[in-house]
Amino acid sequence: MPIKLPSFRQRRDTYPPDLWTQCPACQEMLFNKQLEKALRVCSNCGHHFRLSAAARLDLVLDANSFEERDPGLQSLDPLGFVDLKAYPDRVAAAQATTGLRDAAVWGFGEIGGRPVAICVMDFSFMGGSMGSVVGEKVVRSTEAALARRIPLVIVSASGGARMQEGTLSLMQLVKTVAGTERLRLAGVPLISVMSDPTTGGVFASFAALGDVNIAEPNALIGFAGARVSAGTIQGELPEGFQRSEFLFNHGFVDRVVHRSELRDELAKLVALMAPVPQADVTADNGNIPAFRPLSFLSALADRVIPESDETVRG
Amino acid sequence: MVDRLINRAGRRGAGDPAQDVESADPTAAVWARVQLARNLRRPRTLELLALIADDFVELHGDRFFGDDPAIVAGLARIDGRRVVVVGQQKGAETDENIRRNFGMPHPEGYRKAMRVMELGERLGLPIVTFVDVPGAHPGAESEERGIAESIARSIALMTRLRTPIVTVITGEGGSGGALAIAVGDVVLALENAVYSVISPEGCASILWRTPEQAPAAALAMRMTAADQLELGVVDEVISEPRDGAHTDHPATAAAVKAAVVRHLAALERRPLDELIDARYRRYRGLGAFTTLKVEPVVVPERPGFTERLRNLLGGSSRATNGTGPNAGSSHDEPPAREEV
Numbered sequence: 001m002p003i004k005l006p007s008f009r010q011r012r013d014t015y016p017p018d019l020w021t022q023c024p025a026c027q028e029m030l031f032n033k034q035l036e037k038a039l040r041v042c043s044n045c046g047h048h049f050r051l052s053a054a055a056r057l058d059l060v061l062d063a064n065s066f067e068e069r070d071p072g073l074q075s076l077d078p079l080g081f082v083d084l085k086a087y088p089d090r091v092a093a094a095q096a097t098t099g100l101r102d103a104a105v106w107g108f109g110e111i112g113g114r115p116v117a118i119c120v121m122d123f124s125f126m127g128g129s130m131g132s133v134v135g136e137k138v139v140r141s142t143e144a145a146l147a148r149r150i151p152l153v154i155v156s157a158s159g160g161a162r163m164q165e166g167t168l169s170l171m172q173l174v175k176t177v178a179g180t181e182r183l184r185l186a187g188v189p190l191i192s193v194m195s196d197p198t199t200g201g202v203f204a205s206f207a208a209l210g211d212v213n214i215a216e217p218n219a220l221i222g223f224a225g226a227r228v229s230a231g232t233i234q235g236e237l238p239e240g241f242q243r244s245e246f247l248f249n250h251g252f253v254d255r256v257v258h259r260s261e262l263r264d265e266l267a268k269l270v271a272l273m274a275p276v277p278q279a280d281v282t283a284d285n286g287n288i289p290a291f292r293p294l295s296f297l298s299a300l301a302d303r304v305i306p307e308s309d310e311t312v313r314g
Numbered sequence: 315m316v317d318r319l320i321n322r323a324g325r326r327g328a329g330d331p332a333q334d335v336e337s338a339d340p341t342a343a344v345w346a347r348v349q350l351a352r353n354l355r356r357p358r359t360l361e362l363l364a365l366i367a368d369d370f371v372e373l374h375g376d377r378f379f380g381d382d383p384a385i386v387a388g389l390a391r392i393d394g395r396r397v398v399v400v401g402q403q404k405g406a407e408t409d410e411n412i413r414r415n416f417g418m419p420h421p422e423g424y425r426k427a428m429r430v431m432e433l434g435e436r437l438g439l440p441i442v443t444f445v446d447v448p449g450a451h452p453g454a455e456s457e458e459r460g461i462a463e464s465i466a467r468s469i470a471l472m473t474r475l476r477t478p479i480v481t482v483i484t485g486e487g488g489s490g491g492a493l494a495i496a497v498g499d500v501v502l503a504l505e506n507a508v509y510s511v512i513s514p515e516g517c518a519s520i521l522w523r524t525p526e527q528a529p530a531a532a533l534a535m536r537m538t539a540a541d542q543l544e545l546g547v548v549d550e551v552i553s554e555p556r557d558g559a560h561t562d563h564p565a566t567a568a569a570v571k572a573a574v575v576r577h578l579a580a581l582e583r584r585p586l587d588e589l590i591d592a593r594y595r596r597y598r599g600l601g602a603f604t605t606l607k608v609e610p611v612v613v614p615e616r617p618g619f620t621e622r623l624r625n626l627l628g629g630s631s632r633a634t635n636g637t638g639p640n641a642g643s644s645h646d647e648p649p650a651r652e653e654v
Contacts (some may be wrong), residue, residue: 070605078545078602083521101606130603139598161489161511163521166535167547170489170511171600174497177466178473178594185474201511203464203491209470223462223490224452237454250458308636 023047025218039259048216048259050196052098053105053122056155060193060263061118063185070140074101075133079166087164095124102133103158106141111153112267114274117145120155123197128158130202131165135172138206142179145188149275152183153266155193156207158304160200173205180206191266194221194244194253207295208252212269215244215253323525329505345529347538348514349504352448353484355560357567359401359444361387362484365567366574367392370399373430375422379459382423384451385495386568387430392442393575400427400445401497404485418451421464424494428468431475438465440578442479443495449513451489466553472497473597476590480574483507483539483548484559499593500577501547503539504553504566509547510537550577607637 021030025047036040039059040049051059057066081087095101103126106119119141121128130138138154145152161169181276183190192210196205196219204223207213222242240246247253257265350356363370372388374381386402404417411417427443434441450461455610472479472495481498487509503509511519514532522531542548547638552573581589 050382057442073604074604074606076602076604077532081534083531083534084523130604136603163512163517163535164509165602166537166545167509167511167542168545168601170493170509171547171597173490173493174469174473174597175600177470178597181470181474182594185469201490204465205469206466208460208463208466222457223450223465224457241454242457246457250460250462252463290572 017131021049041259046258048095048196048218050123050157053100053120055119056120056122056195057109059259060153060155060266061109061111062113066107066108066118068105068107069144070106070137073099073133073136075131075165077164078132078168079164081164081166081246083164088215090126090164093215098122098123098125102137103128103130104137106137107233108144108150109262111270114270115148115150116153116268116270117141117148117150117151121157121202123157123159126162127160128156128197128202129160129162129169130158130172130176131162131169132172134162135169135175138172138176139179142176142183142206145190146179146183146186149186149188151189151191151270151274152180153191153193153204153270154210155195156198156202156208157195157197158200158202160202166301170201173201173242176206177209180209184209184211188275189269191269192274193262193266194219196220197226199223201244211273213253214257214265215247215256216262217244217256217258219244221253223245334375341529341533344533344538347510348529348532349508350507350558350560353485353558353560354404354406356446356485357408357559357563358403358446358484360403362403362444362570363378363390363399365564366571368394369400374426374584376425376429378425379422382420382426384417384419384447385423385427387426389439390442392571395575395578396439397578398437398439398441399432400441400477401484402447402492404446409627415451417447418449419447419494420451420456421459421461422622424450424461424464428464428471429496431471433446435475435477440480440582441475441498442574442578443479443481443498445481445483445487445492445496446485447488447491447506448486448487450494451582462490464497472615473593476586477583478578478589479593480577480581482552482570482574483509483542484570487537488513490556497593497597498583499596500549500575500591502550502552502570502577503542503548504552504559504570506538506558508532508537509542509608510535511538524561544599572638 020031020277021035021044023030023034026042026045028042030042040051041047077087093227100122104119104121109116109118115121119138121134140251143151143193160171189211191212191214192207194207194213194215196216198207198219198221200223203221220242221244244253244256248256351470367390369391370388372386384402385400386403390397390399402417402419403414405411405414431432431441450456450465481496481501482502483496485507487496487507489511514535517531517535518527520527536545539548539551543551550573552569555565559566
């Protein structure tokens with residue numbers, strides 16, 4: 001009986017999946033190397049592909065300026081959540097495929113030579129969903145931006161809150177927004193960049209609350225899933241519903257910015273918005289200068305975050 | 315949607331005394347509670363206020379767009395104490411339910427809530443909120459007017475309001491639509507109330523790929539008041555009359571009133587700075603994670619065995635090894651979505 005050997009030769013009728021990518025918008029076949037060079041924007045129709053956290057940091061920060069914080073934050077399984085798969089298994093699988101520990105990375109960096117705190121999300125890690133770790137990283141980035149009085153840039157890419165952590169995920173909305181609200185009151189700017197997709201609990205918290213909201217072209221940005229909306233209103237959804245331009249037209253996004261211009265745009269904004277340097281309010285241990293009623297927030301933040309040593313160069 | 319909600323009402327008889335099935339089947343027990351939380355006869359904000367408040371003047375309109383009947387807000391006097399009240403309002407009858415959009419608020423509802431809560435802060439009045447909502451309205455007009463922005467802003471406002479806030483989850487705590495008025499110094503929940511990040515039907519259709527598994531999702535999300543107490547999301551559970559709040563409104567209202575008044579009295583004694591600080595810390599501390607002292611996750615960079623064999627046999631023209639920026643998700647799959 002002949003043994004059938006598996007074929008090691010590639011089938012001629014298929015492209016290797018990692019050499020070519022088909023643009024989902026215009027069906028054009030794109031050569032991956034060129035796609036990377038073009039910042040993962042389709043050269044034919046301008047479709048913006050999703051970016052990993054690392055690629056995003058490369059894109060917006062000055063070269064070699066990123067200093068990652070809290071890389072060791074690891075989610076637990078507070079509910080003992082099991083659906084078709086156990087939650088810890090889903091996390092482990094996502095970690096193995098992405099090389100990330102969770103769906104967000106935060107740290108310090110420079111944009112146009114100016115210091116910023118930055119937090120970026122990665123959709124490829126469980127849909128960029130926000131659980132305890134993402135919430136913690138976002139709030140730590142707000143507290144650090146407040147303590148140093150430097151602008152905070154958050155780049156969102158998320159399907160929303162992480163269902164597997166139940167209401168603890170929902171509570172991350174409050175936690176993150178409590179942080180951004182303190183920034184707002186203290187006059188430290190938050191620049192929110194929304195990439196495809198920014199939906200659900202992430203859009204309904206810090207992403208919507210930037211002092212400046214920037215969206216990448218044609219990104220899906222919305223609160224409820226389009227399916228839910230369609231089921232509710234029993235009619236056609238408007239053209240371009242929940243896309244960046246839709247939000248721009250309704251006044252919830254300041255600027256829709258092409259990826260190739262994002263770094264320059266951020267550099268300009270950071271230069272224009274960076275808080276005026278002031279006497280170090282955190283140094284005098286909560287002693288509030290009488291003429292600056294909001295500065296007590298900085299002092300509060302200083303009490304909340306112990307500056308951690310675990311810095312990893314990224 | 316209308317059909318679904320009417321079906322819910324029709325099924326309410328199915329889940330009456332949750333306690334009886336508790337030991338037999340935990341899934342059925344949780345699902346019975348979900349049905350109780352959704353019971354059409356359950357007292358809502360206005361029914362509770364009629365029994366709790368000595369005076370109540372409802373305020374209407376968000377001053378931008380219109381008035382949302384799914385959220386009621388106003389000034390009240392409870393046990394001699396002046397307060398601001400905000401709460402969601404479903405209807406008990408079909409007509410009223412349609413008028414109140416089945417308790418699903420639009421952005422103007424949350425903007426009204428914010429306006430009235432800010433008034434409370436200015437007048438130095440504590441805030442009491444009653445939460446009972448399937449979720450914020452997910453329609454196109456809701457998105458156009460910024461439902462996400464209004465929820466985010468309302469949450470942000472509540473984290474910094476310089477006045478005590480007591481929140482009571484009275485029925486369905488449906489995700490962001492509930493949370494927008496549920497940030498408090500103290501969060502209470504009625505015994506048969508539920509609180510979740512997504513409706514069990516929505517969770518089941520995403521993770522189990524069928525809404526039929528909603529009871530399993532409800533169990534997995536641990537959405538009952540008792541579970542929420544254990545997780546620290548809720549601070550205290552208020553007991554209901556034995557067969558559920560819908561069977562005895564006066565007894566339910568009395569229990570709610572006693573708890574609210576007790577907490578208001580305690581909160582009012584605390585200095586405001588300390589109160590705001592404690593509120594920040596309350597939410598700052600919610601979450602479950604650990605900090606590992608290890609190197610970042612390492613992705614194997616070596617090509618696999620078949621890969622190397624293929625290269626050896628020369629049949630391949632692979633230029634990259636999947637280590638480019640979006641490695642691991644070369645296809646733009648549809649996003650995982652939350653329902654509201």
